[in-house]
Amino acid sequence: MKRLFKIFKFYDYIILLVVFGLILVQTYFEMEFIGFTQEMLSLVGVATEKAPFLKVGYKMVGVAVIILVDIIIKNVLTSFFSSRISKELRSQVFEKVNSFSSAEINKFSTASLITRSTNDVTQVQRTLLMTVRMLFTAPCMAFFAIRKITISSFELTWVSVGFVVVTLAVIITLLFFVLPKFNIMQKQTDKLNLITRENLTGIRVVRAYNGEKIQEKKFDKANDDLTKTTYFLNKMMALLNPFMSLIMSTMTLTLYWVGASLINLDKINYPALATFSQYSMHIIMSFMFITLMFVMIPRGLVSLRRINEILDTEVSIKDGNVENGNEVGTIEFRDVSFSYENAEEPVLQNITFKVNKGDTVAFIGSTGSGKSTLINLIPRFYDVTSGEILVDGVNVKAYKKSALHNKIGYVPQKANLFSGDIKSNMQLANENISDDKISEALEVAQCSFIEKLDDGYTQPVSAGGKNFSGGQKQRLSIARAIAKDPEIYIFDDSFSALDFKTDKTLRSALKKYTKDATCLIVAQRISTIKDANQIIVLDNGKIVGIGTHDELCEHNKVYKEIVDSQTKKETK
Numbered sequence: 032m033k034r035l036f037k038i039f040k041f042y043d044y045i046i047l048l049v050v051f052g053l054i055l056v057q058t059y060f061e062m063e064f065i066g067f068t069q070e071m072l073s074l075v076g077v078a079t080e081k082a083p084f085l086k087v088g089y090k091m092v093g094v095a096v097i098i099l100v101d102i103i104i105k106n107v108l109t110s111f112f113s114s115r116i117s118k119e120l121r122s123q124v125f126e127k128v129n130s131f132s133s134a135e136i137n138k139f140s141t142a143s144l145i146t147r148s149t150n151d152v153t154q155v156q157r158t159l160l161m162t163v164r165m166l167f168t169a170p171c172m173a174f175f176a177i178r179k180i181t182i183s184s185f186e187l188t189w190v191s192v193g194f195v196v197v198t199l200a201v202i203i204t205l206l207f208f209v210l211p212k213f214n215i216m217q218k219q220t221d222k223l224n225l226i227t228r229e230n231l232t233g234i235r236v237v238r239a240y241n242g243e244k245i246q247e248k249k250f251d252k253a254n255d256d257l258t259k260t261t262y263f264l265n266k267m268m269a270l271l272n273p274f275m276s277l278i279m280s281t282m283t284l285t286l287y288w289v290g291a292s293l294i295n296l297d298k299i300n301y302p303a304l305a306t307f308s309q310y311s312m313h314i315i316m317s318f319m320f321i322t323l324m325f326v327m328i329p330r331g332l333v334s335l336r337r338i339n340e341i342l343d344t345e346v347s348i349k350d351g352n353v354e355n356g357n358e359v360g361t362i363e364f365r366d367v368s369f370s371y372e373n374a375e376e377p378v379l380q381n382i383t384f385k386v387n388k389g390d391t392v393a394f395i396g397s398t399g400s401g402k403s404t405l406i407n408l409i410p411r412f413y414d415v416t417s418g419e420i421l422v423d424g425v426n427v428k429a430y431k432k433s434a435l436h437n438k439i440g441y442v443p444q445k446a447n448l449f450s451g452d453i454k455s456n457m458q459l460a461n462e463n464i465s466d467d468k469i470s471e472a473l474e475v476a477q478c479s480f481i482e483k484l485d486d487g488y489t490q491p492v493s494a495g496g497k498n499f500s501g502g503q504k505q506r507l508s509i510a511r512a513i514a515k516d517p518e519i520y521i522f523d524d525s526f527s528a529l530d531f532k533t534d535k536t537l538r539s540a541l542k543k544y545t546k547d548a549t550c551l552i553v554a555q556r557i558s559t560i561k562d563a564n565q566i567i568v569l570d571n572g573k574i575v576g577i578g579t580h581d582e583l584c585e586h587n588k589v590y591k592e593i594v595d596s597q598t599k600k601e602t603k
């Protein structure tokens with residue numbers, strides 16, 4: 032709640048104040064309108080001319096117009112208010128999630144983060160809108176209506192009070208069943224989103240393995256669960272309507288029954304009784320609104336809490352303040368070990384090595400040996416569990432994250448392009464990149480396939496780069512790193528989707544272009560890393576060999592096995 036109020040700006044309070052004023056005016060006049068009805072009824076059978084009827088009639092039309100204009104302004108203001116707040120919430124969530132490290136994203140799951148920043152924000156918006164409209168209206172209406180009836184008849188007032196009590200009892204019983212279900216419903220929505228998302232991203236695999244049935248079953252289960260909860264909630268809420276209607280009819284009947292004897296006793300007249308029953312209806316209605324708010328507000332609070340969980344999460348990767356290192360282009364690991372959260376075994380153990388400026392260092396090892404993990408520690412996608420990593424002679428934890436990332440051109444194992452065009456993807460590296468620079472980067476990265484395309488740099492890229500082949504995507508993401516002109520390049524298996532020839536030409540073009548940039552290359556193929564200044568062999572998270580190709584060939588068993596397995600394959 033506190034966070035919600037923090038979003039409020041000064042003019043939001045002004046808006047709320049104006050809305051409150053408008054509601055006061057609206058409910059006041061609504062009650063006055065009923066008063067005029069009474070005046071009109073009293074004229075029936077008494078006045079013989081048109082004039083008195085017209086006089087009351089004009090007043091009624093005037094009041095109706097005021098109410099109309101009042102409601103229109105009120106609704107425009109409240110809509111503006113709630114949309115603004117939800118927009119602000121959405122951008123806060125987006126910003127926060129952007130600052131999350133992989134550890135935090137894993138904690139929430141992507142699907143839940145999406146539900147929270149869409150569905151939950153909408154829920155909060157709806158609650159705000161209803162709360163502002165109803166929470167003010169109901170007490171105002173009750174106040175004006177009660178003021179009117181208490182001055183008219185003591186006996187009838189007691190009848191109304193009795194029915195208010197019945198209404199409250201009915202709604203509170205209902206709430207008892209309904210409230211706990213809202214939290215469950217949001218969790219089930221998360222689950223449904225998770226399955227839908229996973230299914231859509233893996234749709235080709237699902238097809239290829241005829242997995243539709245299995246996926247459908249999973250989906251059906253989640254869908255059924257959610258449906259059951261919503262069905263239950265809707266059923267309960269649907270009960271409310273007939274109940275309220277029953278209560279109101281019974282109340283009117285009772286009022287007329289009691290009222291009839293009061294008329295016989297000459298205590299009141301018919302017009303007073305008719306308007307009294309109108310006022311009583313409004314009182315019951317306002318109490319109904321108030322209790323309904325107890326349904327809306329907890330539901331909104333569930334969503335608000337889920338949003339706050341995101342906003343309150345402390346980002347585990349803290350920003351430092353160092354902007355520049357003491358050296359240029361060096362990397363050093365000092366006795367680094369790392370385990371993923373909730374994992375028992377460390378993925379990396381006692382990793383120590385140093386990379387000099389301009390050197391190319393390659394990492395090789397079987398899948399799962401920890402190559403990607405090792406490399407992900409340098410840009411601080413994760414933080415080391417023990418030991419330290421120095422870039423340019425400074426611990427990576429001391430850097431301002433943006434300064435650290437500016438030094439590094441990272442090409443991930445799975446090439447990631449964003450929807451837009453080629454140029455917008457290159458601008459990710461450097462916002463003010465020139466066309467010349469783009470074409471240079473594309474040339475070095477062997478993206479000759481672009482020039483053949485008519486659109487050139489405006490060639491559209493669909494989400495995730497789906498309109499390019501695996502090898503093309505990898506080359507584009509290499510070009511993106513080149514466009515940044517970093518001190519340090521990190522290639523995580525970025526050459527594996529390229530054919531041998533392209534791999535070779537790309538690397539020699541890159542070597543020429545980057546000259547004194549430091550390169551870390553993770554690769555599968557010996558041919559890719561043969562010329563590296565240093566090759567680090569990883570096995571099961573430990574370094575089992577460091578040296579040049581020739582040195583390792585001579586002394587290192589693991590490396591020799593890899594070399595043998597590849598040369599045999601090639602000569603076969």
Ligand SMILES: Nc1ncnc2c1ncn2[C@@H]1O[C@H](COP(=O)(O)OP(=O)(O)O)[C@@H](O)[C@H]1O
Binds near residue numbers: 371378396400402405
């Ligand atoms: N996000 C993660 N959470 C938990 N374990 C992980 C995660 N990513 C990788 N691992 C584990 O870490 C080990 C090393 O993975 P990785 O560094 O990707 O290996 P490589 O790149 O050498 O194939 C694997 O055993 C894998 O199961």
Ligand SMILES: [Mg+2]
Binds near residue numbers: 403524
């Ligand atoms: Mg890997």
